[in-house]
Amino acid sequence: MTGVEQSIGERVALWLRQLxxxxxxxxxxxxxxxxxxxxxxxxxTLDIIIAAGQSVELNNAKVxxxxxxxxxxxxxxxxxxxAPYFDxxxxxxxxxxxxxxxDRGQATLLIDIPPNFSESxxxxxxxxxxxxxVDTSNANIGFLAASYGSRIAAELGTQFTAQRTAxxxxxxxxxxxxxxxxxxxxxxxxxxxxxELLAVxxxxxxxxPAVAMVREKExxxxxxxxVSPLSPFQVMFAKVLAMMTVMLIGTAFSLxxxxxxxxxxxxxxxxxxxxxxxALYAFATAGIGMLAATFARNTAQLGMLLMLIVxxxxxxxxxxxxxxxxxxxxxxxxxxxxxxxxxxxAYGILLRGVDIAIIWDxxxxxxxxxxxxxxxxxxxFRRQFGx
Amino acid sequence: MKLRRxxxxxxxxxxxxxxxxxxxxxxxxxxxxxxxxFGYGLTQEVQNIPLVIVDNDRSAQSRxxxxxxxxxxxxEFKGYVSSVRAAEPLLLDGDVRAVxxxxxxxxxxxxxxxxxxxxxxxxxTFTYRLRTIDGYLQAINQAVSGELQSQYLxxxxxxSNERAQQALQPLRVETRYLYNQELREIWSIAPALIMFVLxxxxxxxxxxxxxxxxxxxxxxxxxxxxxxxxxxLAGKLLPNVIVSxxxxxxxxxxxxxxxxxxxxxxxxxxxxxxxxxxxxxxxxGLLISVIVRTQMAxxxxxxxxxxxxxxxxxxxxxxxxxxxGANNAIAHSIAAMYFNDVVTHTFLKSGGLEASWREFVALxxxxxxxxSFGFLLFHKRSKS
Numbered sequence: 001m002t003g004v005e006q007s008i009g010e011r012v013a014l015w016l017r018q019l020x021x022x023x024x025x026x027x028x029x030x031x032x033x034x035x036x037x038x039x040x041x042x043x044x045t046l047d048i049i050i051a052a053g054q055s056v057e058l059n060n061a062k063v064x065x066x067x068x069x070x071x072x073x074x075x076x077x078x079x080x081x082x083a084p085y086f087d088x089x090x091x092x093x094x095x096x097x098x099x100x101x102x103d104r105g106q107a108t109l110l111i112d113i114p115p116n117f118s119e120s121x122x123x124x125x126x127x128x129x130x131x132x133x134v135d136t137s138n139a140n141i142g143f144l145a146a147s148y149g150s151r152i153a154a155e156l157g158t159q160f161t162a163q164r165t166a167x168x169x170x171x172x173x174x175x176x177x178x179x180x181x182x183x184x185x186x187x188x189x190x191x192x193x194x195x196e197l198l199a200v201x202x203x204x205x206x207x208x209p210a211v212a213m214v215r216e217k218e219x220x221x222x223x224x225x226x227v228s229p230l231s232p233f234q235v236m237f238a239k240v241l242a243m244m245t246v247m248l249i250g251t252a253f254s255l256x257x258x259x260x261x262x263x264x265x266x267x268x269x270x271x272x273x274x275x276x277x278x279a280l281y282a283f284a285t286a287g288i289g290m291l292a293a294t295f296a297r298n299t300a301q302l303g304m305l306l307m308l309i310v311x312x313x314x315x316x317x318x319x320x321x322x323x324x325x326x327x328x329x330x331x332x333x334x335x336x337x338x339x340x341x342x343x344x345x346a347y348g349i350l351l352r353g354v355d356i357a358i359i360w361d362x363x364x365x366x367x368x369x370x371x372x373x374x375x376x377x378x379x380x381f382r383r384q385f386g387x
Numbered sequence: 388m389k390l391r392r393x394x395x396x397x398x399x400x401x402x403x404x405x406x407x408x409x410x411x412x413x414x415x416x417x418x419x420x421x422x423x424x425f426g427y428g429l430t431q432e433v434q435n436i437p438l439v440i441v442d443n444d445r446s447a448q449s450r451x452x453x454x455x456x457x458x459x460x461x462x463e464f465k466g467y468v469s470s471v472r473a474a475e476p477l478l479l480d481g482d483v484r485a486v487x488x489x490x491x492x493x494x495x496x497x498x499x500x501x502x503x504x505x506x507x508x509x510x511x512t513f514t515y516r517l518r519t520i521d522g523y524l525q526a527i528n529q530a531v532s533g534e535l536q537s538q539y540l541x542x543x544x545x546x547s548n549e550r551a552q553q554a555l556q557p558l559r560v561e562t563r564y565l566y567n568q569e570l571r572e573i574w575s576i577a578p579a580l581i582m583f584v585l586x587x588x589x590x591x592x593x594x595x596x597x598x599x600x601x602x603x604x605x606x607x608x609x610x611x612x613x614x615x616x617x618x619x620l621a622g623k624l625l626p627n628v629i630v631s632x633x634x635x636x637x638x639x640x641x642x643x644x645x646x647x648x649x650x651x652x653x654x655x656x657x658x659x660x661x662x663x664x665x666x667x668x669x670x671x672g673l674l675i676s677v678i679v680r681t682q683m684a685x686x687x688x689x690x691x692x693x694x695x696x697x698x699x700x701x702x703x704x705x706x707x708x709x710x711x712g713a714n715n716a717i718a719h720s721i722a723a724m725y726f727n728d729v730v731t732h733t734f735l736k737s738g739g740l741e742a743s744w745r746e747f748v749a750l751x752x753x754x755x756x757x758x759s760f761g762f763l764l765f766h767k768r769s770k771s
Contacts, residue, residue, distance in 0.1 A: 033681060033683075035681070036683060036687065039688070050699070054699070057518070059709055061709050062708045103736060104742075105708060105728065105731070106708050107708060108706060108708065121558060126553075127553055127559045129558075129561055130560050130561070131563070132560050132562045132563070133562075133563050134562060135565055136565060136568075137565075137566045137575055139567055139572040139576075141705075142567070142570065146564070147522070150562065154556065154560075157556050161555055171500060171539055172497045172499075172500045172532075173535075174505060175503065175505070176505055176524060176528045177504050177506045177507070178506075179506065179507070181509065182511045183511030183512060183517075186517060188515075191512065191514040211682075299681075299682040299683060300407070300595045300599050301409045301410050303683070307591075307686070311421055320429070320431075321431040322513070324435040325431055325434045344481055347481075348480075352481075354479050358480050
């Protein structure tokens, strides 16, 4: 090649080969760092399984009952506090002892049934009152337990009315025939496994390429790379390409080997589109890490800086907190994160079965954000190394 | 072990932390930011749910019913649409999360005492929101239904409205909320977050500080020196424990002043327990640093351990009393559960040593065993 003019085709081929070699170099580096490799395997397998089992539903809440009435009605009420929501631990507990159960966190609900309970219920001339004490030191669980408990009591009351007033004419009633779209059986594991998948992709895409970058800076190997005939773009983009590949393999594995067989998570839209956009998301998100990497001097700084960025993104982009209920300024900040759009895309394709015609605007915004992040990172990187 | 030599290591550690300005700032900033973000993120009430209504009756009563939803702060009314079909693209794009369909003859049937079926379509992609949305729908619907029934009964049988209501619902539940009367979610989340954020940051700081020496190779100076491993570890632990304890105090101040959580119990006992817990968490970081070689790995392992085990089993989300079998056993084997108990008791149940002595003993045992483990596993000669 000495002295011979290279044609454009040759130069492109060389450029691509350089990029390819640089990308391939990342894989052995990744696999040889055992804990990191183990981490990647973990997040796409066991982590998804554990997350899919998480439930916000009230489960097995312990109930203690002080039944001073000991009647059929009171036993009926006790009987209705049962699995899956409740688990009655004791039915004849002295109120003071029952209270200490709540105090020590051994029970969530204490129900006090007065001695005249069944009498007033049958006579119907006065309202039968039951006291319910709720441990609300966990407000969410306490609230659920209280509202389910009230509902159980209300149903029992309505049944007594129906028995007593069977002769009375029918009453007006509004029945809500509810239908759940896109997840008819309310399978919680669909939501939680997909949301965990998005979260782990986000964490990995922000952390891994950024740390790989700073490590080269810290060890000085980046200087070696920059005196080689590689452009800063090739050095950075190779890391992102390697990451995209790893994420695609991981996502495919999670989806086909774990989420579909174990939890029946559907893929109603085009899978090709889903994987293409996952790759695009990995690119856009890696831009965040790359940009952060240009600010940090060593891995310790970077690790903490990234945690400062990652946790707000995961919590506030719409996976945990719905965007509609956040203040406007915060929503606007979150509109700058790629995850906010990928949530629409991923749930849209997998659960709602939409195609590009409906989500094109999210795709466009996500791409634009990725390009800007990557561009700024590249600019800073070039400036730092005078490349 | 000579105290003086341990203090020299500690001094070196302190200047290392202080001289890296950014690291030093982040060591204190990270817990604070995490506390604020989680505190905000975990307590957001579901509201402003975008909703459209299909009203096929267009009567006074159907408009009345629709207004209950339009006026509710839980829903954000996006307008009437002509048919379910017109609402479909809105649901698909996620612009609307609920559609209510009121049938023709809505008013006519209700006035003549007949049941009416309405239809609601709810977006089921985000299941945890679904339950809340469902709860709101049900509550509003039941309220309207109950009013209609007692009015109808009062009108047809000639009794008072109050009497009619009582006849319809002869059983009343008096609910009393203990420890957190107003059901403020932040009151229960903020104390648990002190535990959570400490469990995340204290091991991280310790692990990073040991692994950094491994990664940059300065640890060979230690390997080669006459300093014993006890001296080295004590010198490493001390500054990191102090940093994390200061962070713990910052978190308590945020919980009390910013989030307004009540601190009802014995503060002195709580600080002692928090110190024990911080020592435990820091030695967890030491254990992590023994296993991993790179700072990236240290960060990842810490985050995974904490996110998976602490969130799941400490009782901060799911009460330990409702866990069964293996889950219950795991919960009782992690220090986070005991400290979470102490935090909750101190903040909300006016607890102190008397109420939490069991947990305190467990924390001391776990702390001692983790420090000893760290000491046994840390070798001055690297394996390879």
